[in-house]
Amino acid sequence: MKPFDYRRIHTVEEISQNEPGQARFLAGGTNLIDLMKHEIEVPDRLLDISRLKLSNTEDAEDGALRVGTLVTNTTLASDSRVRKTWPLLSAALLSGATGQLRNRATTGGNLLQRTRCYYFYDTARPCNKRNPGEGCSAREGQNRIHAILGASDQCIATHPSDMAVAMVALNARITVRATDGSERELPVEELHRLPGDHPEKDTVLEPDELITAVTLPAPPPGRQLYRKVRDRSSYAFALVSVGVILHVVEGRVDSVRIAFGGVAHKPWRAHKAEAALLGQAATDANFRQAAEAELADAKGYGSNDFKIPLARRTLVATLRDAAHLEQEVPA
């Protein structure tokens, strides 16, 4: 690990006393410390934010819930309000990582975790995300876990978070604080970028901007389901995951939200599939058509070709399960 200065801060105001750009925020550290051991992340300074007063989850206006950025994945998944009203989020959180990691990993940190592309981690191989302009080893290499949607010539990495997939389906918003004390809000859906010509940038945040909270608005009616397909049944990243909120009224889709994980450089909100389903009968044929509409532009790179039919079938199966539950008993 490269040497760095360590500083613990106790209020967000202390952030502005630092020069921007050279420091990284440290919370749970489950991803950052690992990346520093590999010397993929080489910050000059770590600002330890783990003792800031940002670890509360509070009821907010209009049935929303405001989650402090330092709330751990365990605490958030176990919160009785989340389990009752936003079960999609609890399920997604619990499908990721391990008990040890979830005890440490934070809400903001989970959003900002980096890809698990093999070549991003292998410092002996070229990677445009690690060293822009160097080339992408994954396009012609082992790309079983890589993107099928929204990739670029520069990068075909995926975002690994389960939590973020649920948040995108739930229309969650983040609050971001800049060094000058100004705050802005944006949807989680707009936080992560597609790789384009700048795969080194995972998100739209500036280096000195700190996520302080995530707000979950009251969810739309309907069943919330998260389904994750992976190489082993626990402690594995998604090959494909799907988060669905489906409301069926008299056999027709009254409202629907769909997000995919494991398929793109960002959690993938399936707007085309949603549009194709709205007002239609909740049938397998329509679910399949919606999945095909979303995946029409999907592209495989060899070892990940299987993800295209896998994504289609996973979405159809999840919608079918949600529709059955909707018709059985009211949510």
Added chain:
Amino acid sequence: MAVLYINGTQVTLDDDPRTTLLDTLREHPGLTGTKKGCDHGQCGACTLLLDGRRVNSCLILAIQCEGSEVTTIEGLSQGQQLHPLQQAFVRHDGFQCGYCTPGQICSAVGMLGEVSNGEPSDVTGRGEVTLSRAEIQERMSGNLCRCGAYSNIVDAILESGSGQPLTQEVTES
């Protein structure tokens, strides 16, 4: 000087902020029960309890833990009197080479606390949490055993966690 408390004893930290909690234990107070396996949070051999919660000590800088209470495998027994989970691991032969065992046991202690707090897992669903083989298998997935002693590890944890000797009935529940 920054300090933390390991098994109730105050320990002064290294000046180098790069030192992980795991390396602090192994190199300074001579507490080598906590094991270094992968050193990247994938195997669970370094699991210990930090302020009562199980964590991977290889992914934590010691300086982050200033003022915290750390419990390692050495802190679970009372002298020669082993912790009930340690006794259960002996009774059920929950190991072969033993390298993963301190991490398994510390993880199980933390995990049983999570169950009694009612914290759900990926297999819990929307209802109450009850200890079962499926729950233990899912919750212990962060602790690898390359010898493959898993079935006996699950038996040991199930017996200790349910508070009754393992009978056929309990095994199948």
